Amino acid sequence: MTPPADETRLFECDTCGGVGIGHNRPNCCDGPMAAVETAETAVSEPSLETLLQTVFDMSGTELDVCLCVMEGGELTVAELAEQIGYDRSVVARHLNHLADFGVVEKRRRIRPEGGHVYVYTPQPPEVVRERLRGEFLSWVRLATAQLGDLQREKVESIADAGTDERQWTVFQEE
Missing domain, CATH: 1.10.10.10 (Winged helix-like DNA-binding domain superfamily/Winged helix DNA-binding domain)
Structure with a gap:
């Protein structure tokens, strides 16, 4: 499903994994970023209160x-x-x-x-909206970096195990 032209979209760079958010396709590394289809997702739309609490630590x-x-x-x-x-x-x-x-x-x-x-x-209100938007985008950048670190940390811990045994057996079903 293609979102309307005026809707904010999510983009990802196929080369470096960078993320972009906006109305127009941004460029990164060697060309335009690929649009990420988000029509079918397990993530539900956050309420304003959830967004403010999660991103801005507002009670x-x-x-x-x-x-x-x-x-x-x-x-x-x-x-x-x-x-x-x-x-x-x-x-x-x-x-x-x-x-x-x-x-x-x-x-x-x-x-x-x-x-x-x-x-x-x-x-x-327009100043508030722009300030919160800027802080949100910073949060997204930091969250994306955390996800990258998660993957690296898991791979590094497996590599550092120094054994020929599979280290991922913990995640297999019994």
């Missing part, structure tokens, strides 16, 4: 904090904690994580009565 609580800032505009930790009923330290930790991702902007505001407070402002 359900952090997602709540993120959505509240997105809807509430400029907020302090105290204002947000009161609004959503979480402890201030929990809210502060999640807001700092979201600021590291570039999903919210953290600014210091001087208080008229003295001292300062940090305020958190949501980034525009």
Whole structure:
């Protein structure tokens, strides 16, 4: 089954095994990458919560904090904690994580009565989407490298066994 032209597709280089994601066929090594057919897969489509939790290490609580800032505009930790009923330290930790991702902007505001407070402002949705997309692509690159290491580690451990016996018998059915 061929996906629609405007759908994001997965590509793989036949030479080096590199992976590409996009709308147009990227080039790698000695030419265009091959499209990977993903119509029949054992992998189910992740929910947004699963994606955010897996890739960005966001808990359900952090997602709540993120959505509240997105809807509430400029907020302090105290204002947000009161609004959503979480402890201030929990809210502060999640807001700092979201600021590291570039999903919210953290600014210091001087208080008229003295001292300062940090305020958190949501980034525009297109900025959030692009930041998360960039982080996701980095995650995919790292995950792909892990899969390559898995294969290499298995082959190397078999080769390092120093015996003529088959090392893969563990994986055979009895």
